Amino acid sequence: MVNQKYKDDAEALLLMAEGNISAYRFLFDRHFSDLCNFLLIYLHQKELSEEIALDIFTHIWEKRQTLQIKATFKSFLFAAAKNKAITLYRKEHQRIFISLDANESGIPNDSTTQFLMENDELRSLINEAVLKLPEKCRQIYLMAWEENLSYNEIAVQLGLSPKTIENHVGIALHKLRESLKPYYKQIFMLWITMQLLTKISIE
DSSP, rough: OOOOOOOOOOHHHHHHHHOOOHHHHHHHHHHHHHHHHHHHHOOOOOOHHHHHHHHHHHHHHHTTTTOOOOOOHHHHHHHHHHHHHHHHHHHOHHHHHHHHHTTTTTTOOHHHHHHHHHHHHHHHHHHHHHHHHHHHHHHHHHHHHSOOOOOOHHHHHHTOHHHHHHHHHHHHHHHHHHHHHGGHHHHHHHHHHHHHHHHHHOO
């Protein structure tokens, strides 16, 4: 069966809420690959990334009638992916979070100073990797991930097709994975630690 085309994610989401499996398939086909690539940057395990992505889409179908998406569907997917990855990492590395809780007071010591130094180094590596992307890929990547724009929104701004935007994002993710491959573990640690520290500061 040929997958029906929809105007945008919002239209597909409305129809999916009514039980339209074709609309669900449209959303799956449009975003599953990007979701896997996003998870792969942090987890560096293809099968695990695909398993988590499938779990997220399964949840979306099961909760289709009550699903609340406040931003774009892509943002919703990536936020769900981050939460899943953090939960997974907490289970496997509980000791790290216990250590962070012990330093909740925010008083600096040798280990936190070293941690901040490593953070700066990792951020520099990430920035350098982004700067090395081809100009058009870099521009589109930043619009998608920093400005949180949809492929359609980027396409309108740049006068390109959504498919071209999708291809550039795919190229950018592939090149970033290759450039940052030796630092996956440290980058993921930086990311989840910042997530947790943000949560602590809010509470």
